[in-house]
Amino acid sequence: RALISVSDKNGIVAFAQGLIEQGVEIISTGGTKHALDKAGIKTLSIEEVTGFPEMMDGRVKTLHPKIHGGLLGRRDLPSHTEAMETENIQPIDFVCVNLYPFKETIMKPDVEIAEAIENIDIGGPSMLRSAAKNHEFVTSVVDPSDYEEVLSELRQYGHTSLSFRQKLA
Structure with a gap:
């Protein structure tokens, strides 16, 4: 399972298609879901995963136990896997997030x-920190220039290597 929520949509359609070709289910949010759906790529909405709608003009989307539990749950600890099973939390193996362009925004001379x-991005950094903390099991993807290498690892090994996940984290 992959959660994709990006501000930079460059290359995201091909990346998502590549993940699907490797049997990865895609969860996406807001504008990302719209872009992927428009390209004919089937995705689950955050609401379908959490049972809770995106709200407050998109400010609250991914800050939910079914998301962060899926990212932080250690698959090698029975206490974690039992909690995930009890709470119907499915593991998330990939997080693909680019943060909002805060620096570029505040550098504009006429910015309000x-x-x-x-x-100011809240959910994106939170997901990336959760994924990095659990990089033993979760791949963090921030930079579109990494998409092809992620797909290459998946095609070659059926998963990403620990050393690659550490590098990306």
Whole structure:
């Protein structure tokens, strides 16, 4: 399972298609889901996973135990796998997130404070930290230039290697 939520949509359709070809189910949010759906790529919405709608103009989407439990749950610890089973939390193996373009936004000479505030990312960094903390099992993908290498590892090994996950984390 992969969760894809990106501000930079460059290459995301091909990456998602490559994941699907390797048997990976895609969860996506807001604009990312719209872009993937438009390209004919079947995705699950965050709401389908959490049972809770995106809300507050997209400010609250991924901050949910069914997301972070799926990222942080250690698959080698019975206490974690039992909790995941009890709470119907499915593991998430890949997180593909690019953060909102805060720096670029605040560098604009005419930027309004409201626009700057809306470009402070909360969910993205939280998911990346969860994935990095559990890099033994979860692959963090931030940079579109890494998409092909992720897919190459998947095609070659059926998963990403621990050393590669450590590098990306």
